[in-house]
Amino acid sequence: MLTPSIQFAYLTRFGDTALILSQRLAEMCGKGPALEEDMALANTALDLLGQARLWLTYAGEIEAAGRDEDALAYLRGDREFHNLLLVEQPSSSYAHVLMRQFYFDVWHNLALARLESSTDPRIAEIAAKSRKETAYHLRRSSDLIVRLGDGTAESRARMASAADSLWPYTGEFFTADFVDSTMAEAGMAFDPHALRDDWLRFVRQVFEAATLHMPPLDAWMHKGGKQGLHTEHLSYLLAEMQVLHREHPGAAW
Amino acid sequence: MQTELPQADARTLSAPTEPGAEERAFQTRFETGIAASIKIEPKDWMPDAYRRTLIRQISQHAHSEIVGQLPEANWITRAPSLKRKAILLAKVQDEAGHGLYLYSAAETLGISRDQMVRDLLSGKAKYSSIFNYPTLTWADVGAIGWLVDGAAIINQIPLCRCSYGPYARAMVRICKEESFHQRQGFEIMMVLSSGTPRQKAMAQDALDRWWWPSLMMFGPPDAESANSAQSMRWGIKLFSNDELRQRFVDQTVSQAEYLGLRVPDPDLRWNGERGQYDFGAIDWNEFRNVIKGNGPCNRERMRVRTQAHEDGAWFREALERHAAKLAQRNEGTAAPRAAQGAP
Amino acid sequence: MNDWPLWEVFIRSQHGLAHRHVGSLHAPDAGMAMNNARDVYTRRNEGTSIWVVRSSEIVASNPGDKDALFDPASSKVYRHPTFYPMPEEVKHI
Numbered sequence: 001m002l003t004p005s006i007q008f009a010y011l012t013r014f015g016d017t018a019l020i021l022s023q024r025l026a027e028m029c030g031k032g033p034a035l036e037e038d039m040a041l042a043n044t045a046l047d048l049l050g051q052a053r054l055w056l057t058y059a060g061e062i063e064a065a066g067r068d069e070d071a072l073a074y075l076r077g078d079r080e081f082h083n084l085l086l087v088e089q090p091s092s093s094y095a096h097v098l099m100r101q102f103y104f105d106v107w108h109n110l111a112l113a114r115l116e117s118s119t120d121p122r123i124a125e126i127a128a129k130s131r132k133e134t135a136y137h138l139r140r141s142s143d144l145i146v147r148l149g150d151g152t153a154e155s156r157a158r159m160a161s162a163a164d165s166l167w168p169y170t171g172e173f174f175t176a177d178f179v180d181s182t183m184a185e186a187g188m189a190f191d192p193h194a195l196r197d198d199w200l201r202f203v204r205q206v207f208e209a210a211t212l213h214m215p216p217l218d219a220w221m222h223k224g225g226k227q228g229l230h231t232e233h234l235s236y237l238l239a240e241m242q243v244l245h246r247e248h249p250g251a252a253w
Numbered sequence: 254m255q256t257e258l259p260q261a262d263a264r265t266l267s268a269p270t271e272p273g274a275e276e277r278a279f280q281t282r283f284e285t286g287i288a289a290s291i292k293i294e295p296k297d298w299m300p301d302a303y304r305r306t307l308i309r310q311i312s313q314h315a316h317s318e319i320v321g322q323l324p325e326a327n328w329i330t331r332a333p334s335l336k337r338k339a340i341l342l343a344k345v346q347d348e349a350g351h352g353l354y355l356y357s358a359a360e361t362l363g364i365s366r367d368q369m370v371r372d373l374l375s376g377k378a379k380y381s382s383i384f385n386y387p388t389l390t391w392a393d394v395g396a397i398g399w400l401v402d403g404a405a406i407i408n409q410i411p412l413c414r415c416s417y418g419p420y421a422r423a424m425v426r427i428c429k430e431e432s433f434h435q436r437q438g439f440e441i442m443m444v445l446s447s448g449t450p451r452q453k454a455m456a457q458d459a460l461d462r463w464w465w466p467s468l469m470m471f472g473p474p475d476a477e478s479a480n481s482a483q484s485m486r487w488g489i490k491l492f493s494n495d496e497l498r499q500r501f502v503d504q505t506v507s508q509a510e511y512l513g514l515r516v517p518d519p520d521l522r523w524n525g526e527r528g529q530y531d532f533g534a535i536d537w538n539e540f541r542n543v544i545k546g547n548g549p550c551n552r553e554r555m556r557v558r559t560q561a562h563e564d565g566a567w568f569r570e571a572l573e574r575h576a577a578k579l580a581q582r583n584e585g586t587a588a589p590r591a592a593q594g595a596p
Numbered sequence: 597m598n599d600w601p602l603w604e605v606f607i608r609s610q611h612g613l614a615h616r617h618v619g620s621l622h623a624p625d626a627g628m629a630m631n632n633a634r635d636v637y638t639r640r641n642e643g644t645s646i647w648v649v650r651s652s653e654i655v656a657s658n659p660g661d662k663d664a665l666f667d668p669a670s671s672k673v674y675r676h677p678t679f680y681p682m683p684e685e686v687k688h689i
Contacts, residue, residue: 019335026329026338029345030322031557033565034600035353036621040635042346049339056335070334094568140631147628150578151571158567244333244391251449253333253391253441297659350636357620360602366622367599426619430640573600576624 002186008063009179013226015055016083022048023241024091033094047133054126074245078235085225086169088234099162102145105138106202107173114190142206149210164215171221276300283486291488294418295361303487307417308362312369315355316380320554322348324388325397340437351427358419374559383466385548392445392459398438400467407501416488446512461517469540471498502530601650603629605637608645615647
């Protein structure tokens, strides 16, 4: 049965995912491989941060416990975060940054497109606004995957390695749990399995143009992010993100 | 376009040479006209010294924007609210954009961005020494916006009217975008100074550390400023360092008073006769030392920029390679079609 | 390594005016120049349309020809409406 706590859990999945990826991109600010690229990355980070704020604000309203976007972002521990594992993976190299973004953008667009027809008008509205932004993110990330895959031998090797190492974090896009299925049954959300074929088709197309191999479809996949069971990276990310806010309880900024 | 320009060097600028007819005409324009109304465009004839001075000035300015991202970017990941995080990220991104506009303006003078970046990383080119100071607390982000951007605006607004067209146009765009930078900084300071005692102490500490470096941003005193006179004659510097510094002090002191913060200068007092503030002596030894490379963060700033540049090499090269492949393929497909001829 | 080629960016503003030169950027080819132009020059709602042109493709007039190119027009005062004084009682002209 649909309860506010299920809705809250679902909304924080989207909010936390956007927030954590935005944080990962913000870490790169001023350190990109070219000035133009720095600008683009910051645009994406800003879009995602804006989306995170919309989702978290709404989650706080549904929860009705007086928590606003900042209370949710700064005062929860890593077991209470519900973001996808993929987005918390570190930016080990720029190839990882772009591949992480690409895998995510493809899924994000498909997911938001479904949410646009959510029976919850607020969800539909946030999804519609977000998808305008993510359509451009996808255009940019898929373009770069093609260019860097089909660039130099070095760039192909780097992209291939990033594609493989991040691949096991993509399975989580398509696995449903009780929260997903309850939301889907209420017409507020979608069945995650249903996105897989479209996701694979798009990724395969781009990888072909990029002369990259698809990682094995039956590969073992990580899971747990949506339920609050994360990789070791998240706690460090949160420690940094939350340190100042937590150091001054109750202060205004 | 020229290639292989000699490196801008302040010491060669005043070297006396026999002026040619073009140079005399150029000088006459500036001597008889109002500097601010003369616009020199990239293809116009200009003396080498004018070109070199501009390259040095614009690229230095661009480098300052690029390096200047780092102290503030240091706090993006720790910004205390999501709203502040968004504002700061947008602001630091603007700095990258401003660097980009300025590099482009300098490129119209015949130097490549790549060359300018190499000069920065090799230590040959300078950037504003203020960015070699560390940002230790969140209040430093506020102080930078309020003081450093405040000083930058005072420096930059006159440059919107400078004699070199591409530079002036870049500055117009930059000043327009920067108008929110100082305000967001002051707003941070307002919130902190009316916040908890710890927040207020943080704000005062930031003002204590950023005040003097901000005054140094206007450059050495007029008496010691080697190139000022020539630059003013050419309309690429419209007010002297000391004039602009005074303007900054005069407008900032009352803002500090509004915040309830104390300016860390025991000699600061209103001079009714001059209608301006008198202020204490600036420690120019510190200034020269930081410029020489001995500031708290000089090495760290250059390390980060160098690493970003080196880490990005494969990326830049691969995109260039892919573009070349595309161009080749397009040629390959275009040729047979053309060969078929018109129906 | 050298820079990517330089591109000039032209933006049509919200108000339906002509595309206007706003600045330059570097990009390996036209496709990326377009994306970069979007990311660099339309961050504040500035545009509804973008043109990018390789800087090396722009042909500019020579400043030395300025007199020959532009001075002759200044003597054609009869091209301007103010050349024709109209009696005050004549309206809508």
